[in-house]
Amino acid sequence: IANLTSKLKNKLVNEAIGSFAIKIASTLFKFIWAVVLARLLGTSNFGLFTFALTVVYILSIPASLGLRWLLVREVAIYRANEDYTLLKGLLKWSNRAVLISSIGIVLFTLIGTLLIDKTLLTTMALALAALPLLSLKTLRIATMQGFKYIALAELPEGVVEPLIFLGLIAASHWYFNETTNVNIVLLIFLLSVFFTYILGGILVAKITPKSVQDATPIYQPHQWLTTAFPFMFMEGLQIINARADILMLKYLRGTDDVAIYSSVDRGVTLIVFFLGAVGTVLAPSVADIYA
Numbered sequence: 001i002a003n004l005t006s007k008l009k010n011k012l013v014n015e016a017i018g019s020f021a022i023k024i025a026s027t028l029f030k031f032i033w034a035v036v037l038a039r040l041l042g043t044s045n046f047g048l049f050t051f052a053l054t055v056v057y058i059l060s061i062p063a064s065l066g067l068r069w070l071l072v073r074e075v076a077i078y079r080a081n082e083d084y085t086l087l088k089g090l091l092k093w094s095n096r097a098v099l100i101s102s103i104g105i106v107l108f109t110l111i112g113t114l115l116i117d118k119t120l121l122t123t124m125a126l127a128l129a130a131l132p133l134l135s136l137k138t139l140r141i142a143t144m145q146g147f148k149y150i151a152l153a154e155l156p157e158g159v160v161e162p163l164i165f166l167g168l169i170a171a172s173h174w175y176f177n178e179t180t181n182v183n184i185v186l187l188i189f190l191l192s193v194f195f196t197y198i199l200g201g202i203l204v205a206k207i208t209p210k211s212v213q214d215a216t217p218i219y220q221p222h223q224w225l226t227t228a229f230p231f232m233f234m235e236g237l238q239i240i241n242a243r244a245d246i247l248m249l250k251y252l253r254g255t256d257d258v259a260i261y262s263s264v265d266r267g268v269t270l271i272v273f274f275l276g277a278v279g280t281v282l283a284p285s286v287a288d289i290y291a
Helices: 002-041 043-064 067-080 084-116 118-128 131-146 150-176 182-207 221-253 255-290
Strands: none
Touching: 002 043, 002 150, 002 182, 002 255, 043 084, 043 118, 043 131, 043 182, 043 221, 043 255, 067 084, 067 131, 067 221, 084 118, 084 131, 084 221, 118 182, 131 150, 131 182, 150 182, 221 255
């Protein structure tokens, strides 16, 4: 028992360190991302790019149906109980359900854009094309977390995706000089999401036990949806709190102010993140010296 506890402790510590390192890298990459795009696109186009992605990330909450955190919990429970039939059923059903809901939300939003502001139709269409991939990618992250691969789950979205995006932006700028158009940048974003979606699928396939792959799926959609709804509500509150300011600013002041606000917000987030990390480490030592 002692040996098992020690192994579990070491695994948890390693996963926590890996997850923290990926979060640091992700925060830094997103700051670089904002600086580069603000420089290349200019104020108005960068504001439009930020607004379009904000809409997509907000819509990803109803599109994912709250299944992310349900998957994290249920995958771990089903695997611990060796209930592989329900586990396979949950994985297959959740992907189908999220794909259908994502496509429905994309169509509904495009119709709304056509009625409200036709000038945004092309931009919003390119941004919304990423919605099904983002929503399904979230499920793959949750599945890996449920299988206790915490750091590995965060690697594609936290490190690989921004690196691919920045690499494609650099290539497009140097070879084609096509990074001043917001639609081109959104297309590059879509490609980076697609590549990380494929990578996530490969990783999930590798870590899924053969006993799950060979199982005959059993479905409990009503129970899963009922349980997932509170998770969707909580996720919705969190993302609205984090991103509603961009939407309000767009319609109150325009895309120029969105660009300025977003750039400053990225910088502040980076500073606060590192201050929090350093403060956590130094606080006990400072208190000890003061005492």
